[in-house]
Amino acid sequence: MIQSEIPVDRLWRSIRREAETAATRDPVFGAALSSAILDHPDFAHALACQIGARLGKTPTDRARFAQLARDAFAASPDLLDAASRDLQIIAVHDPAKTTLLPPLLNFKGYVALQAFRVSNWLWRQGRNDLALLMQSLSSDQLQVSIHPSASIGSSVFFDHATGIIVCAFAVIGDEVTILQNVTIGRKTSEPDRAPKIGRGVYLGGGSTIIGNVSIGDFAKIGAGAVVEHDVPPGCTAIGVPARLTNCPEQVSA
Structure with a gap:
């Protein structure tokens, strides 16, 4: 297990502090951070925004998938707990990263894994067609194809995350x-x-x-x-x- 694992609320406060520092250091990057991090009230909303942005091909689709992820996180908080552990483990296994913000914003494998968790939640709800649509979009957009019926634990790290098939x-x-x-x-x-x-x-x-x-x-x-x-x-x-x-x-x- 992660030796210094922190709960979701503390994780979110750490991410916000990193984002505020980065925005001050680089105002151009800071403009992007507002919509990605600083405009959101919590980790669930920020992560849902990342999923929508990665999977959706149009503004309408991006909003739809972000809302779907928020619904899943609200109904099943364990998805957020797993997402928190997945994010923290990157700092343990990737020597190039000791902070939380860069992998949340830039690691497509991390977002693909969280998109899978939402699709798996849909699959377990009997919403198989929508779950398979999310798998297809993840395969197209992120080069990670995980069938929604698979089972994946937490603290999982997809490194480089191209061409992964489960x-x-x-x-x-x-x-x-x-x-x-x-x-x-x-x-x-x-x-x-x-x-x-x-x-x-x-x-x-x-x-x-x-x-x-x-x-x-x-x-x-x-x-x-x-x-x-x-x-x-x-x-x-x-x-x-x-x-x-x-x-x-x-x-x-």
């Missing part, structure tokens, strides 16, 4: 890091045949996890690896087809 019914645990061009896919249409990714797993760029496989907690999947068999906790899988290396002693044999 299939229907996949399960991704807490504190997972996913790099660019990662595919998590099924071999069949059966819901229980999708991959299951454990807590703290690292999925390297261009890796593919396919079929009814389980990736154990804190395992690492190397760049470009193709995984079609289970990976035990703590092991590293590399190559095509993937082979295990650096396993804990008890599973190395």
